[in-house]
Amino acid sequence: MATKTEVSAFIASEFPQTKCVVREVGNRSAVVAHEVGLGELRPGGTVSGPVLMGIADAALYVAILGEIGIVPLAVTTSLTINFLRKPAGSKDVVGVCKLMKLGRSLAVGEVWLYSEGEPEPVAHVVGTYAIPLRS
Amino acid sequence: MATKTEVSAFIASEFPQTKCVVREVGNRSAVVAHEVGLGELRPGGTVSGPVLMGIADAALYVAILGEIGIVPLAVTTSLTINFLRKPAGSKDVVGVCKLMKLGRSLAVGEVWLYSEGEPEPVAHVVGTYAIPLRS
Amino acid sequence: MATKTEVSAFIASEFPQTKCVVREVGNRSAVVAHEVGLGELRPGGTVSGPVLMGIADAALYVAILGEIGIVPLAVTTSLTINFLRKPAGSKDVVGVCKLMKLGRSLAVGEVWLYSEGEPEPVAHVVGTYAIPLRS
Amino acid sequence: MATKTEVSAFIASEFPQTKCVVREVGNRSAVVAHEVGLGELRPGGTVSGPVLMGIADAALYVAILGEIGIVPLAVTTSLTINFLRKPAGSKDVVGVCKLMKLGRSLAVGEVWLYSEGEPEPVAHVVGTYAIPLRS
Numbered sequence: 001m002a003t004k005t006e007v008s009a010f011i012a013s014e015f016p017q018t019k020c021v022v023r024e025v026g027n028r029s030a031v032v033a034h035e036v037g038l039g040e041l042r043p044g045g046t047v048s049g050p051v052l053m054g055i056a057d058a059a060l061y062v063a064i065l066g067e068i069g070i071v072p073l074a075v076t077t078s079l080t081i082n083f084l085r086k087p088a089g090s091k092d093v094v095g096v097c098k099l100m101k102l103g104r105s106l107a108v109g110e111v112w113l114y115s116e117g118e119p120e121p122v123a124h125v126v127g128t129y130a131i132p133l134r135s
Numbered sequence: 136m137a138t139k140t141e142v143s144a145f146i147a148s149e150f151p152q153t154k155c156v157v158r159e160v161g162n163r164s165a166v167v168a169h170e171v172g173l174g175e176l177r178p179g180g181t182v183s184g185p186v187l188m189g190i191a192d193a194a195l196y197v198a199i200l201g202e203i204g205i206v207p208l209a210v211t212t213s214l215t216i217n218f219l220r221k222p223a224g225s226k227d228v229v230g231v232c233k234l235m236k237l238g239r240s241l242a243v244g245e246v247w248l249y250s251e252g253e254p255e256p257v258a259h260v261v262g263t264y265a266i267p268l269r270s
Numbered sequence: 271m272a273t274k275t276e277v278s279a280f281i282a283s284e285f286p287q288t289k290c291v292v293r294e295v296g297n298r299s300a301v302v303a304h305e306v307g308l309g310e311l312r313p314g315g316t317v318s319g320p321v322l323m324g325i326a327d328a329a330l331y332v333a334i335l336g337e338i339g340i341v342p343l344a345v346t347t348s349l350t351i352n353f354l355r356k357p358a359g360s361k362d363v364v365g366v367c368k369l370m371k372l373g374r375s376l377a378v379g380e381v382w383l384y385s386e387g388e389p390e391p392v393a394h395v396v397g398t399y400a401i402p403l404r405s
Numbered sequence: 406m407a408t409k410t411e412v413s414a415f416i417a418s419e420f421p422q423t424k425c426v427v428r429e430v431g432n433r434s435a436v437v438a439h440e441v442g443l444g445e446l447r448p449g450g451t452v453s454g455p456v457l458m459g460i461a462d463a464a465l466y467v468a469i470l471g472e473i474g475i476v477p478l479a480v481t482t483s484l485t486i487n488f489l490r491k492p493a494g495s496k497d498v499v500g501v502c503k504l505m506k507l508g509r510s511l512a513v514g515e516v517w518l519y520s521e522g523e524p525e526p527v528a529h530v531v532g533t534y535a536i537p538l539r540s
Contacts, residue, residue: 017174017183043207050185078216080216082371082378082396101355108352110380126350128352128533130510217506243489261487284448318422320456349458349486350485353480
């Protein structure tokens with residue numbers, strides 16, 4: 001298992017371009033937050049789809065690292081996103097991840113994405129990660 | 136229907152941050168290419184997942200615009216990606232889209248993503264778009 | 271909106287081959303239960319995947335009918351299932367559905383499938399339904 | 406690798422309830438056919454969704470067995486289906502599978518489903534299988 005501090009440090013060094021901040025990690029779950037930049041907006045002031053996917057991917061990775069410890073070789077194998085509502089371009093996007101399964105070689109989790117402070121989710125993601133065999 | 140020139144102009148104005156170039160469009164299909172930037176690399180010299188998703192999303196949108204004409208309000212409703220092989224960070228990523236279905240309100244297509252010049256795909260995407268009702 | 275009795279009667283007449291019993295419906299959610307038959311088992315005494323998909327599909331349909339009323343023309347447009355644990359062949363399978371979105375033409379929901387009485391889910395499903403335009 | 410005869414015999418003993426006939430297997434691909442029964446029809450004379458998913462699942466399994474040999478413990482881990490057109494209840498359903506990836510622990514493939522003799526597919530499936538480690 002890895003603490004919030006350990007996971008945050010690892011994410012910052014491994015993904016220097018990510019803007020996701022780790023808010024919570026542990027208990028097979030994670031919460032991350034992402035400040036939306038001007039380059040991530042779509043016409044109409046909403047957030048582009050790939051940005052949302054990236055936040056969900058980060059939330060999954062953080063939740064997995066929180067359980068298995070710092071394992072650089074875990075990789076996303078699949079991701080399914082359903083877009084539900086337009087996110088507000090002026091608010092942070094928050095990703096709330098819960099792991100459904102943490103097997104020896106495969107982890108599966110879901111992520112709900114929200115515009116900060118809004119009750120209704122803007123997107124839902126299911127993702128799978130391949131975990132390298134550990135000795 | 137929209138020509139390659141029309142679609143390219145629309146993409147450039149609507150998505151100024153995209154780096155996708157439209158290579159082909161028409162016949163329910165599209166080919167786009169994306170030059171990988173330094174900020175899009177992951178450790179190990181591969182391309183980040185959200186970048187691949189964005190290229191697939193663009194390929195789908197281009198293929199749909201090629202059929203229905205310039206319709207700004209078409210929006211992605213879902214996207215499923217399977218990551219198959221590590222893309223080379225030093226090569227363009229090429230997205231080849233074919234539409235499976237083009238209904239009145241829903242379009243479904245698949246996209247194969249390749250590192251330029253390589254025979255084996257790096258990822259496969261299925262995406263759906265909601266199309267606004269046309270008069 | 272439709273009551274549990276109305277939905278149950280409609281399901282029984284429209285899908286005479288289904289064995290799903292409607293336990294709850296309303297509030298954008300539904301619970302259905304399915305008694306596993308001998309012909310639905312796989313070697314090892316577990317339940318076949320297509321049977322699980324059918325139960326999830328029924329749970330989604332019930333939840334949607336509970337909101338929009340008896341609409342025979344709603345059809346599944348996509349379904350993504352992740353298999354998490356082996357279900358027990360000797361127990362009913364219970365499907366718990368919550369709708370994520372109920373738009374004018376598209377509904378999206380998730381379903382957790384359980385072996386009756388077990389705390390951990392055996393599968394997770396996200397499905398979308400196309401809803402015919404209503405006057 | 407396993408021949409068509411070997412795969413057919415294995416499928417018949419392991420899945421006695423399946424009606425899928427193996428038409429072709431090899432070269433990372435498979436073709437299966439399924440005769441639609443009365444109990445598999447939906448109102449309007451079309452084929453129920455779970456039946457289509459089962460055929461796709463069988464096609465994937467056959468294609469994988471054709472490559473790795475008879476491995477009883479390979480299991481489906483996820484499946485995404487998009488329904489494209491109504492299948493004809495009076496025609497066999499044919500599943501054409503191609504594997505996208507065959508790794509050491511994970512196989513990914515796509516399946517196009519057709520009503521026999523029709524040019525346009527009725528559904529598209531992407532599925533993943535976990536493959537047990539081989540010595």
